[in-house]
Amino acid sequence: MSSLGSAASETSLTSSKAPAKADDLLDGLDPEQRAAAVAPRGPVCVLAGAGTGKTRTITHRIAHLVRSGHVAAGQVLAVTFTARAAGEMRSRLRALGVEGAQARTFHAAALRQLRYFWPRVVGDQQWDLLEGKLRMVGQAANRVGAGTEPEVLRDLAGEIEWAKASLISPEDYPAVASRLQRDIPESPARVAEVYRMYEQLKTAASQLDFDDLLLHTTAALEEHGTVANEFRDRYRCFVVDEYQDVTPLQQRLLDAWVGGRDDLTVVGDANQTIYSFGGASPKPLLEFTRRFPEAAVVRLERDYRSTPQIVDLANRVIGAARGRPAGSRLRLIGQRPDGPAPRFGEYDDEPAEAAAAAARIRELLDSGVPASEIAILYRVNAQSEAYEQALAELGIPYLVRGGQRFFDRREVRQAVIALRQAAASSPEGELADLVRRVLAAVGLTEQPPQGGAAKERWDALLALVELAEELQRTVEGATLRTYVAELEQRASAQHPPTVEGVTLASLHAAKGLEWDAVFLVGLAEGTMPIQHADGDERAVEEERRLFYVGVTRAREHLSLSWALSRHPGGRRNRRRSRFLYGLLPEEHPAARVARPQPKSAAGKAKCRVCGGPLMATMEIKLGRCGSCPSDLDEELLARLKDWRVERARELKVPAYVVFTDATLVAIAEQRPVDHSALVAISGIGAGKLDRFGAEVLAVVRGAS
Structure with a gap:
């Protein structure tokens, strides 16, 4: 069993490629980036707009803290949300001369810690990691009598993931799902039964899913004082990238890591919150200064990625958003020369x-x-x-x-084997030249083949050569063994090199x-x-x-x-x-073409029962006030739901993609007789009308 964080040597304050002075690390940073990099240890919140250099900023902050002697490299734990982003962070830290700082995804960091602490907190043989949950969700659904169609199982699996990420138990799920009006494939009670049975089956098989990694690691730190003390003695400084995407479960694990300390840097942009369906929320980012009133706050708004024309368009897109909280109102400022108009x-x-x-x-x-x-x-x-x-x-x-995946491709696997064998003999020469010679034996020719699968294989091998050239430029004295180690690390993190296409x-x-x-x-x-x-x-x-x-x-x-x-x-x-x-x-x-006005805004939506104005979204969809009586045709609604299940199965999509429950209720209440009446129902656009209109009208008429 490897030690937590792998090796004591990771706490070293030096590396073979360290800059002469800590201040050298700050060269090239703009004033805001520099302010974030040199902020003292303690709570720091970086509100970083798209293209503003957030990864550059936080890696320079880590390097500055290490070079200034404020923290040992091995005492730093940086977490982000994708293996690719974590790999990019490690590469940049290495280029800055920082070896030993941990940069991982939440799940990878939790897996590493759980494996280390398992003998103490559980004591028996470690449980296996469940790579995919669909098969076990299917078994659970079958046992409780829920639907087992592939699209239903995908929805059920997603709902279980959302519930666990949101710290919602099977017992609490029905009430929460009903309150939030979750769009789900079964009733809340039935989904809860599937959820409960899935957990029972998983435990009986001594298996963990990816959410369990976070749950069990959190429990180990919260319930075992010696475990918490050892971890907190090992890691002193924490950095969280993409903080706007944190879930309640990830936030709880982060709280367990930090343990009441405040050496925490978070970086995020509420304007890029796009995973709410999975439980993510920008709330921890937006309320960071409420939790840490003394926190340093830095806003990065200089966009170095896009031309001013694209930046202007982006600002107009997000500027039209409704209900933007104050902490999300970043306005990008383009720094590049002019480019073509979008x-x-x-x-x-x-x-x-x-x-x-x-x-x-x-x-x-x-x-x-x-x-x-x-x-x-x-x-x-x-x-x-x-x-x-x-x-x-x-x-x-x-x-x-x-x-x-790149590293799963046959030609890439063969290339890595050949490179590993060649590295064992410690050959002499420039790294890129050595890699070219090795890969020539597995299909890399001087000239690319003419298209097709052969060209795809050639491109993949060329990408390995280009990675060797990059390593040769950025790591002094890089050898073939260094390169193979880099490949293996990238393969484990699924951080592939760039392939042309x-x-x-x-x-x-x-x-x-x-x-x-x-x-x-x-x-x-x-x-x-x-x-x-x-x-x-x-x-x-x-x-x-x-x-x-x-x-x-x-x-x-x-x-x-x-x-x-x-x-x-x-x-x-x-x-x-x-x-x-x-x-x-x-x-x-x-x-x-004039922009269509929402019916409620134009004041034209009237209740078909009492004639009063309709303002709420659901009222407009149903065509009646919430207080007016419903004239729902229950038999028609049942026929519509049966039709939707069949169409969703044929199209291999979730049922709600065909029509939501609310739209079916509106149809069953209004019973449209032609296309114009159907499209008048809110939520039925031209695309839905073109694809399903005739079928829906047939169901309304009672035809099969």
């Missing part, structure tokens, strides 16, 4: 939109923009297919983020990344914001923040587009996203 495109259908994006990407490639510096971002993964086809038709290489990714997966050119596609109502967010102002505002995250991923080129129909020849009745109104230049043809 492009807006309206297309007849999705294939035409995809073809236009691919054609523009070809122009960018021909002008010298690398394929790895271009991304197509969409709201849901199902949108990628049209863009994969359009890029393939033009022979443009692409990578779908969330597909096969256009990135296709969802907006959520793009968080924390950036590219020279970004294409935000599918920006139509029902997709952005997503259909099931409509009617919930908080959900719509989170969709706006997600859109803001997409805009701020772009450095120089930004294209925004939408299609009026899903298929060629289809009805062109979609509307562009509400988030685009006020953003298009006046000369754009679509800008001349």
Whole structure:
């Protein structure tokens, strides 16, 4: 069993590549970044807008504390939310000459600690980690009589994750879910039964899921004084990145780590809170100074990533948000030279939109923009297919983020084995040259093959060479053994090198990344914001923040587009996203279309029972006041729900993606007889009408 934090040597204050003076670390930081870096030990809150250099700031803060002798490197624990971000932080700290500081995800840090303390707090053989919970959730659902369709199981698993991240037990779940009106695949009581049975099955199998890592580590620190004392003696300084995404469970673990001390630096941006569905909340970030009144607060607003044109658009996107708390009102200030204005495109259908994006990407490639510096971002993964086809038709290489992991690829595994064998013989020579020679034996040729799978394999091997070149530049005296150790660390953290190809990714997966050119596609109502967010102002505002995250991923080129129909020849009745109104230049043809006014704002929504004005979102959806009697057709509602289950199963999507419960209730109350009556129901847009309108009207008429 390795010691907590791995080795006593990690507490060393020096490294082989330390700057001559601590002040040298501050060269190149702007005044605000410098203020955060040199703030004394104690509570520090960094409100960092997109592109303002937050990772640079916090790594320089850690390095400054270490170089100034305020803390030993091995006494620092920095946590973030993705393995990639943690790997990036470690790389930057190493380049600053700091070895031994721990930079990990919450779950990786908890796993390391739990394994170390397990013999003391449990005493028997360590439990296995459950890699995926769907199979066990399926067993639990089957035992309690809940649905076991794949989409239902995914929803149940997600709901269990949300409950555990929110510190909600199976016993408390029904009341909380009902109060929050959670959109769930079963009744709250039935979901609680699945949740309880899942926990029982998992415990009987002596297994832990990822949330258990945080729960059990927290319990070990809270309930065992000797464990807490040893941990707190080992770690003295804490840094939390992306603090706006912390869940109640993560915050409780952080509190157990800190243990009443105040040597805590948090960094975040409430404008980029996009994981509320998983229990995340910006509340701890926004209330940090209430908890620590003496905290130093630094605002980073100088945007070094994007051109002023993109920064201006981003400010207008987030500036239209409703109910922004004071701590989230960062206004980015562009620092780069001027660039091209963002492009807006309206297309007849999705294939035409995809073809236009691919054609523009070809122009960018021909002008010298690398394929790895271009991304197509969409709201849901199902949108990628049209863009994969359009890029393939033009022979443009692409990578779908969330597909096969880089280090799991066959050619990469073979390359790592060959490199490990070569490193054992301690060969002489420049690192990059050595790596090229080794990889030549497993398929790396001087010239790339012509497209296809062979080109993808070649690109992956070339990425390994480029990583060796980077290591050679940043680490003095780097050897092949150093390089292999770096590969193994990256593999364990799933922090791959850059592979040449256009990135296709969802907006959520793009968080924390950036590219020279970004294409935000599918920006139509029902997709952005997503259909099931409509009617919930908080959900719509989170969709706006997600859109803001997409805009701020772009450095120089930004294209925004939408299609009026899903298929060629289809009805062109979609509307562009509400988030685009006020953003298009006046000369754009679509800008001349008047922005639709919400019915409640226009004062035109009237109760169909008493004729009074409707103001609340749910009242508008139902078409009646909350105090007026319901004329719900229970039999029709049951038929609509049965139809929704079948369509969701066919489409392999959660039921709420077809229609939410609230929309089905509105249909069962109003019983529309034609398309115009159906689309008049709030929440049924052009896309839903085009796809499901005829079927819904048939169900209303009683047809099968």
